[in-house]
Amino acid sequence: MKVVKLLKAKQIRRHFYKMREPCDVSQGNADFLLACRHAQEAGLKPRIVYRNLALSQLYEMALKFEPDTAVVSSGAIAAISYEKTGRSPKDKRVVREPSTEGDIWWGNGSPNYPMDERAFMLNRSRAVDYLNFLPSIFVFDGYANWEPSARTKIRVVCARPYHALFMHNMLIRPTPEELQSFGEPEFVIYNAGPFPANRYTSFMTSSTSVDLSLAHRELVILGTQYAGEMKKGVFTIMHYLMPKRGILSLHSGCNVGASEDVTLFFGLSGTGKTTLSTDPRRPLIGDDEHCWGDGGVFNIEGGCYAKCINLQASKEPEIYQAIRFGTVLENVGFDRRTRVVDFDDNKLTENTRASYPIDYISNARIPCIGPHPKNIILLCCDAFGVLPPVSKLSLEQAMYHFISGYTAKVAGTEVGILEPEATFSACFGSAFLVWHPMKYASMLADKMVEHGTTAWLINTGWTGGG
Ligand SMILES: Nc1ncnc2c1ncn2[C@@H]1O[C@H](COP(=O)(O)OP(=O)(O)O)[C@@H](O)[C@H]1O
Numbered sequence: 001m002k003v004v005k006l007l008k009a010k011q012i013r014r015h016f017y018k019m020r021e022p023c024d025v026s027q028g029n030a031d032f033l034l035a036c037r038h039a040q041e042a043g044l045k046p047r048i049v050y051r052n053l054a055l056s057q058l059y060e061m062a063l064k065f066e067p068d069t070a071v072v073s074s075g076a077i078a079a080i081s082y083e084k085t086g087r088s089p090k091d092k093r094v095v096r097e098p099s100t101e102g103d104i105w106w107g108n109g110s111p112n113y114p115m116d117e118r119a120f121m122l123n124r125s126r127a128v129d130y131l132n133f134l135p136s137i138f139v140f141d142g143y144a145n146w147e148p149s150a151r152t153k154i155r156v157v158c159a160r161p162y163h164a165l166f167m168h169n170m171l172i173r174p175t176p177e178e179l180q181s182f183g184e185p186e187f188v189i190y191n192a193g194p195f196p197a198n199r200y201t202s203f204m205t206s207s208t209s210v211d212l213s214l215a216h217r218e219l220v221i222l223g224t225q226y227a228g229e230m231k232k233g234v235f236t237i238m239h240y241l242m243p244k245r246g247i248l249s250l251h252s253g254c255n256v257g258a259s260e261d262v263t264l265f266f267g268l269s270g271t272g273k274t275t276l277s278t279d280p281r282r283p284l285i286g287d288d289e290h291c292w293g294d295g296g297v298f299n300i301e302g303g304c305y306a307k308c309i310n311l312q313a314s315k316e317p318e319i320y321q322a323i324r325f326g327t328v329l330e331n332v333g334f335d336r337r338t339r340v341v342d343f344d345d346n347k348l349t350e351n352t353r354a355s356y357p358i359d360y361i362s363n364a365r366i367p368c369i370g371p372h373p374k375n376i377i378l379l380c381c382d383a384f385g386v387l388p389p390v391s392k393l394s395l396e397q398a399m400y401h402f403i404s405g406y407t408a409k410v411a412g413t414e415v416g417i418l419e420p421e422a423t424f425s426a427c428f429g430s431a432f433l434v435w436h437p438m439k440y441a442s443m444l445a446d447k448m449v450e451h452g453t454t455a456w457l458i459n460t461g462w463t464g465g466g
């Protein structure tokens, strides 16, 4: 009797799989990965790999593998990153090795804490062992940089479906044909965030480690599940590669007016780049990471990562309506019964986020490319109320403010920041610089002079002591 029942169950399962086959491209085949030079060198041999799954499949996987992930009433998917809800800049390491060490800004004030090759290999091996041990892993292959001549192939290898979904949104998504002929990636992220670093490994100061090797062209993440580490990892490598080619990389939002007048919005994390560049009257080129090359500006990314604490439909309707099927809500609270999101809920963090593909903003300019900027706006979130609301800057003043980067770190974007804290962040994004700030500043000055760009300082913090 039992045997008959078992056989029946098997038949039903087989039938079920047959029915699902046509719509389930389950892509569990790891061959493409095993053929990759990076994977071979790193010893990555996963059991099952899900590569560039459709959004619905990533939803299904996230709901299956992540106990705290849920679909909310707008159709977005809400995930949590557990202990780390902001970046961990003090745990970021760059491998100091002969082929690149002369290029990198080290020492006082630099965000690039060194590690040696051996420590990097130990961490990479730890991350890969963890990924190999899992029943299945996720890969997202996509591109950085909209300008075709600067396009860079990025592979993200991760344990959590929500991380794959996040990078699906944040990178430029390949067409099925492009995916077919993707070949070797130029840069690989191993995100083993759920697994800790070994704090006794040399150069480690905690169980979190975000390690960049420019020689291997790899980023290894251990001990943090905050998805922002991946996107800012891609930004960091672009901050190295692009200036090497004479292209200026910038921590800025970007939009374009009716007369093709481009504006760049520079600002430290959380100070208003996304909010101010997302403007119904000015098509959006991008919210956070851009390059300025000989032909004009282009976005590095394929999506946006908006802060959404206290988000209101009436105040920021474009961002609000972008929170729908496919959007990842990170550390956002919602009613467990009705699944309605509470954007005022800061129980997990002030740094709640929404990640969506850029085309979810109805007036996005696709491809995300524009002419040379007419205006640049330095967004200064002044915690002390010293700066006036708006100032027009001379070139010298613009350089002074760009290099000194006086602003505030806002609550939550970095681990340990609980309320606005005044800071000097070179180029309004010191945490992501690889070269010395003067390299970016002098490139910016040259480009502003060449293209007659005007600079403005806007205080998005507090004014007049208020
Ligand atoms: N005057 C303002 N200008 C811009 N943003 C503001 C302003 N007042 C409040 N905010 C809020 O500040 C946050 C800015 O975040 P965001 O635009 O995502 O920053 P960034 O893109 O620079 O990381 C948003 O939550 C936005 O609603």
Ligand SMILES: C=C(OP(=O)(O)O)C(=O)O
Residues within 6 Å of the ligand: 086, 087, 228, 229, 232, 268, 269, 270, 271, 288, 305, 413
């Ligand atoms: C994602 C981040 O930056 P931004 O707020 O500039 O998007 C971050 O700093 O973690």
